[in-house]
Amino acid sequence: MIYLFYILVFPGILFLSVFALAAEFIDRKLYAKLQNRIGPPWFQPLADMIKLLGKEDIVPTDANARMFKLMPLVAFTSTVTAFFYIPIWGERSIYYFNGDLVVVLYLLTIPTLTFFIGGWYSTSLFARLGSVRTLTQLFAYEVPLFMGILSSALIANSWSLSEIAVFYAHRPWFWVSNIIGFAVSLIALVGKLEKAPFDIPEAETEIVAGSFTEYSGRHLAFFRLSIDIEMIVGASLLAAVFLPFGLEFSAPIAFIFYIIKVLFIVALIAVFRTIFARLRIDQMVHFCWKYLVPLSLLQLLINLILKDILT
Numbered sequence: 591m592i593y594l595f596y597i598l599v600f601p602g603i604l605f606l607s608v609f610a611l612a613a614e615f616i617d618r619k620l621y622a623k624l625q626n627r628i629g630p631p632w633f634q635p636l637a638d639m640i641k642l643l644g645k646e647d648i649v650p651t652d653a654n655a656r657m658f659k660l661m662p663l664v665a666f667t668s669t670v671t672a673f674f675y676i677p678i679w680g681e682r683s684i685y686y687f688n689g690d691l692v693v694v695l696y697l698l699t700i701p702t703l704t705f706f707i708g709g710w711y712s713t714s715l716f717a718r719l720g721s722v723r724t725l726t727q728l729f730a731y732e733v734p735l736f737m738g739i740l741s742s743a744l745i746a747n748s749w750s751l752s753e754i755a756v757f758y759a760h761r762p763w764f765w766v767s768n769i770i771g772f773a774v775s776l777i778a779l780v781g782k783l784e785k786a787p788f789d790i791p792e793a794e795t796e797i798v799a800g801s802f803t804e805y806s807g808r809h810l811a812f813f814r815l816s817i818d819i820e821m822i823v824g825a826s827l828l829a830a831v832f833l834p835f836g837l838e839f840s841a842p843i844a845f846i847f848y849i850i851k852v853l854f855i856v857a858l859i860a861v862f863r864t865i866f867a868r869l870r871i872d873q874m875v876h877f878c879w880k881y882l883v884p885l886s887l888l889q890l891l892i893n894l895i896l897k898d899i900l901t
Contacts, residue, residue, distance in 0.1 A: 720800025
């Protein structure tokens, strides 16, 4: 019974949905303030979700109906599942094992693939163009994201998120050694979320809504909610790996620290997308492979040297 509560209520679907919508509001509000705009009211993300859920689900005549309808559910399920392996109110997650870090990274890759498949099977020209851009970006930011996060596991000598968080929580002096990895992973996360300046797959002024052009109603609502939840899970992952302070306290205090850290990363994402304008797809790929990958390799080298010194 307790596991059913974990999945459906806390820290599962209900908590993630509420927190994701709240984080979307904070992101949009801060984004607006930085542009000297008023921004949306606090209930706007929820109102948008209710509106989409009440709209008709339209499936294009030439689309593969089964794949078209299935992809939003796959995206939603994978993001929610990844969250259960991340420690949020203590030094251990609900489900943890030595290797769960790889599982989380794998699960966070699935939503991007569903964007591609859903858009491709829409058979719309705009959707397919957005899908190709989505897949192109995946091969650009995924490598530095993986290297930036996995390099921190070398010093901790574990592939478990819980054990990595515990290691750094009790050795705060090692946080400094992972600053480069944090910066690279944060930028790569912005690309994974397809936010400016990496919002190329959903460039409204060029290709309407990219992969989601033909989506409406509940299917679009699930995709939008999956992206919001992916932002929370991605920020939680970065917080557990690079900002593990506060986990050593009691559960309520540790949870407060978790909320603060996640919202801090969400704020950084809002600031980042305010400063920079949208890049072209070739510029995005060039930036990732010319700058992010070498920086992630440098982080890997630093951690290998530190690990050799410690052993």
